[in-house]
Amino acid sequence: MTYHEKRSVVHILSTIALTATYFPYVMNNYMTPGMNTEEILIFWSKAILVLIPVTIVVKIVIMILFSIFNAVATREELPKTDERDRLIELKASRNSQIAFGLGFVGALAAIALGNSVTIMFVFMIGAGVFSEVIDHLSQIYYYRSGV
Template sequence: MTYQEKKSIVSLFSTILIFIGYCLYMYPRHPGGGLESAATFQYWGSFVLILTLFSVVAHIIISIIFNIYYRITTREKEPSFEDELDKLIGLKAFRNSFFLFVSGFLFAMGSLVFYQPSQAMFIILILAGFISDLAGSITKLYHYRKGV
């Protein structure tokens, strides 16, 4: 298995663990009361903002740990360059990820048009971000295994 495949697998599992762990951490903090209260908007706003920051920091830390572990176990350095295949696979992964996130964003805005609670919009946005991140990792793994 190549470095890129291993990195994609680590990214896939870390995305799932970060998202599930953060959701389990934030679920008990959900405010009671009405669906459209100020506390509810504050909760969902902080949920999205903190999830974004936490995810970025956690991915950086996991990437550093992965590179250290990879170097220790294989006695090889991680590749310091990207060839055309790596760039093409990265672009395909970005395309798929971006398409899914924009679709989720439009779906979230559509939920407001059809008078759904604002919580539905936040949940759809959060899930769209999660699914788009998974799709990017899965696309990379698929193309590194099967080719372009």
């Protein structure tokens, strides 16, 4: 497995682990039963706004640790990024946007079908995680099969 493939696997695992840890935590500690629609909107908005910097910091720390461990284990320098890497990132990003778009439509459909705002946000967050996973799975696929 190349550096880029390993990095993508680490990204996928960290995204899933972070989401699976963060949302149950905030829902158990800050979501109270009987909240009205406005309070639920404020809750989810705050939860997502806090998640953004948390994700950035956690991912930076994880990638630094990964780079250190990988350098120690393989004794290889960090590979530089070239035109093939950029093309793969672009194609993976396109796939990721399609995946998020589908999730966004799913979230709107959930509301249109009469589900609660919480279900809509769960769909939106699920779409975010799904698109991130699709992004990195696409990168692994393109690195292995070619572009």
